[in-house]
Structure formats: structure tokens, C-alpha cells
Amino acid sequence: MLARCLAALAVMTQTAFAEELPTAISCYQEGSNAKDIDSYMSCFADDAEMIDVSRVFAGRDAIRAWAAREVIPHGDSFAHRRILERSAGYAKTEVNWSRWVAHYSYWWDESGKITRMSLQYAN
Numbered sequence: 001m002l003a004r005c006l007a008a009l010a011v012m013t014q015t016a017f018a019e020e021l022p023t024a025i026s027c028y029q030e031g032s033n034a035k036d037i038d039s040y041m042s043c044f045a046d047d048a049e050m051i052d053v054s055r056v057f058a059g060r061d062a063i064r065a066w067a068a069r070e071v072i073p074h075g076d077s078f079a080h081r082r083i084l085e086r087s088a089g090y091a092k093t094e095v096n097w098s099r100w101v102a103h104y105s106y107w108w109d110e111s112g113k114i115t116r117m118s119l120q121y122a123n
Contacts, residue, residue: 022091023112025080028104032075037068040075045113052119074098094122 021029024043031040041064050057050066057066071078077098084103085092092105100121107116 021080021083022086022106022108024106024108024114025091025093027112028106028114028117029078029080032071032078035072035075037064037072040067040072043114045109045115048114049116050119051117053121 027043028040031043034040041060044060044063046060047058048060048063050063052066052070055066057063077096079096081094081096081101083091083093089109090105090107092103095102095104097119103120103122105118105120106114109115
């Protein structure tokens with residue numbers, strides 16, 4: 001059983017690192033995993049918007065307060081799995097978050113800062 005779990009983890013890890021991630025996504029993953037609010041917030045533009053299922057957090061102060069409560073304490077559970085859709089300045093991804101599989105959509109500016117992000121449960 002342990003061997004099967006380790007093999008599955010190895011496949012997931014290879015999948016996660018097989019594709020080069022846009023700066024916005026890699027920044028978000030690294031900041032979350034580090035459980036470092038300043039590193040996490042460095043990923044966002046000043047006027048960014050975060051949509052967490054149906055709640056909207058507009059601006060860095062609102063995102064920081066939400067992230068300090070709900071993301072950072074469990075940030076090391078975040079893992080990018082794969083990119084589902086991609087275009088200039090946008091990607092929809094599949095991620096592991098805590099015990100869920102979720103879809104994270106990122107929009108970013110020319111400097112790679114997240115301008116809008118939407119976190120939704122996967123179907």
C-alpha cells in the first residue's frame with residue numbers, strides 16, 4: 001500500500017514540474033508553500049482581486065487579511081497539478097489544496113503580477 005502511495009506521489013510530482021509555470025503561478029505556489037504572507041503578497045498587483053468560490057476580496061489589504069486567515073496557515077498543502085487552459089496573461093489550473101482538488105484561474109499583467117484570481121471547487 002505504501003509503495004502504491006509513493007508511486008502515485010512521484011507521478012503527481014513529475015506532472016507538476018513537467019511544464020514550465022508562468023511567473024504568477026510559480027510565485028503563488030512558492031509563497032503558499034513557504035507559509036510566508038509577504039512572499040505570498042509579492043505575487044499580487046496593487047489592485048488585484050481574489051474570488052474564493054463566491055466571496056470577492058478586492059485590493060491587497062483585503063487579500064492579505066483573507067490569506068493570513070485561510071491560506072497561509074495551511075499553505076504547505078498547496079500543489080499545482082496541471083494547466084487546463086492557457087492564453088496570454090491567463091491560465092486555468094488544477095491544484096491540490098488541503099484535501100480538495102480545485103480549479104484556480106489566474107490573470108496577470110506584463111510583469112507577472114496577479115491582477116485577478118478565482119478559486120473554485122473542481123467538478
